[in-house]
Amino acid sequence: MSAHLSDQNLILDTDSYKSSHFLQYPPGTTRLFSYLESRGGRYPVTRFFGLQYILDRYLTRRVTAEMVEEARTLIEAHGEPFPYDGWMRVVNVHGGRLPLEIRAVPEGSLVPIHNVLMSVTNTDPELPWLVGWFETMLMRVWYPITVCTQSWHIRQIIGAALEQTSDRAAEELPFKLHDFGSRGVSSRESAGLGGLAHLVNFQGTDTLEALRVGRNHYGADLAGFSIPAAEHSTVTSWGKAHEVDAYRNMVRTFGKPGGVFAVVSDSYDLKYAINVHWGETLRREVEESGATLVVRPDSGDPPAMVRLAVNALAAKYGTTTNSKGFKVLNHVRVIQGDGIDEQTLGQILQNLVVDGYSTENVSFGMGGALLQKVDRDTQRFAYKASAGLVDGEYRGIYKDPVTDPGKRSKDGVLDLVEEGGRVVTRQYRTFDTEFPGSLMRTVYRDGELLVRDTLDEIRARA
Incomplete structure (x- = not known):
């Protein structure tokens, strides 16, 4: 009988093909930057919520050598290469903590579509592929954001009717x-x-x-x-x-x-x-x-x-x-x-x-x-790489399919700011920035959740 796979093994919470990506980036790649946005959909704005749960529930776990061995055995038998040395570096050099930095808008924020909501980059130059590895898990924030957005929109409808009649x-x-x-x-x-x-x-x-x-x-x-x-x-x-x-x-x-x-x-x-x-x-x-x-x-x-x-x-x-x-x-x-x-x-x-x-x-x-009657395309959520460092030089990363211009992704190291009373995405051509006037916060770094909002604080924002 086959051994049970651990429910706690966060290495396995990804798409199979991600395990081959460490071999696919250009030689000399030391940094990657990815971002999350709503590319449109049913509503013109989204109410951001749920990332704190995902980070607290999953990404604060420490990776162990046992997890790495289990993942390698399964993934290689599954038909994919496995970045064993990289994952053991997470264990031995970082104490099992994931060398990632995640920035995001405060939960409860109302953000117009086509803007950056969350960004992810690596803090270890040896492990840039980790940014893409956790796309699968982090992308699931589309679900609480979409539910929260739909619920908020209905609140506006009911609220207007109450103001008129009550x-x-x-x-x-x-x-x-x-x-x-x-x-x-x-x-x-x-x-x-x-x-x-x-x-x-x-x-x-x-x-x-x-x-x-x-x-x-x-x-x-x-x-x-x-x-x-x-x-x-x-x-x-x-x-x-x-x-x-x-x-x-x-x-x-x-x-x-x-x-x-x-x-x-x-x-x-x-x-x-x-x-x-x-x-x-x-x-x-x-x-x-x-x-x-x-x-x-x-x-x-x-x-x-x-x-x-x-x-x-x-x-x-x-x-x-x-x-x-x-x-x-x-x-x-x-x-x-x-x-x-x-x-x-x-x-x-x-x-x-x-x-x-x-x-x-x-x-x-x-x-x-x-x-349940929502999906990732209700608000057309996407998680895309937009910048990298290759041989020490900045490189913008984006896609621009001729067959669907609406899928053109952003390039740059992205931030969210308010300009002239409007919320807009700012694009930098360098990783060396302090993000002045940013509406985003660093919520996670190197395995630690840095911001813990209460529901009361989120409701007050909303």
């Missing part, structure tokens, strides 16, 4: 988009990192993994919050004839003054549940409980179902008109967690305004669309 915009906004995505992602790590990326912008989540990542890597004692909520099984286990008893149990168990609880109400017939069970049989109990009941439709066309629910609840529980002239439901709210994306969410908000209701009446839950 007297409580600041209080309501942090809890308007709830993360339902944990079961819809590919891994526990995706749930944790993507879930925390969402919590840069909001505070509502059912993804417990995000709380773990927040506490362990971003100093967040409690990154988000949830409320008691029913699912179909906890309703339908009572049987259709006793649906109202399932609802009554929710009111009596969770209906405390100031409390909030959610009940999915379309296991059988949403309209009947609202008009009869919630609107007649249990209305007095809900009102006297002092809690807020959140009714959740879960099937049908989302804009139509939310419209139905809000109007039906208004007819039964009444409304109060706020100072901006919009109606606010008494005692009850609605959450839509099925089929939510930017388009359906926008339509729901538009319907509320047309019908004269405040945005605060409705909140949203997103699952796969929030944490």
Whole structure:
């Protein structure tokens, strides 16, 4: 039986072909510089987040001789050459610490596309190929950046609607988009990192993994919050004839003054549940409980179902008109967690305004669309070499494919600065620079994480 490969061996966290690259650079190459950017995509700006986790979780590990031997055995059998002497230099000369320097914009920063977000260079002239070796791992920062960016964009949409229609915009906004995505992602790590990326912008989540990542890597004692909520099984286990008893149990168990609880109400017939069970049989109990009941439709066309629910609840529980002239439901709210994306969410908000209701009446839950319905091309992320030292001379490195001008990469030792009120990428033709006025920071050098932002600091930036 084959021996198990170590889950801790960071040498193996790369693409196979990277192992041959140490033989491919020009003779005399002592320095390489690579950078990360969003080359465009769905949004014109990105919200940077997640690099600290990757560095803290992986690149602060020390490489051991055992890791090197394990990697060599596997990679050579796999059909690739292996830079054994180079990796043993990491072990013997650097004590297992990776001789790399990584600079990045502060997490939480909003950066226009086509700008450098992160740069990587080697600090040992014998090991320039390490800059490319870890492209695979470092490129994965595209995921939390993209989730955070999409979540922020939706926050802007909801925030604008709240400002137009609510007297409580600041209080309501942090809890308007709830993360339902944990079961819809590919891994526990995706749930944790993507879930925390969402919590840069909001505070509502059912993804417990995000709380773990927040506490362990971003100093967040409690990154988000949830409320008691029913699912179909906890309703339908009572049987259709006793649906109202399932609802009554929710009111009596969770209906405390100031409390909030959610009940999915379309296991059988949403309209009947609202008009009869919630609107007649249990209305007095809900009102006297002092809690807020959140009714959740879960099937049908989302804009139509939310419209139905809000109007039906208004007819039964009444409304109060706020100072901006919009109606606010008494005692009850609605959450839509099925089929939510930017388009359906926008339509729901538009319907509320047309019908004269405040945005605060409705909140949203997103699952796969929030944490999984993104990929590296959503924002067209790229990690490219842009400069090198060969025989002691600076050399600009870039690609410029005739067949796709949009893929032309930058050349130079890159930095991000603000000029004339605009954020722009500055290109140097030398490695000897102090980066004056830089918006980037050195966050990692020689195996050590140099900057540890808390989630509170990142949220304040955002």
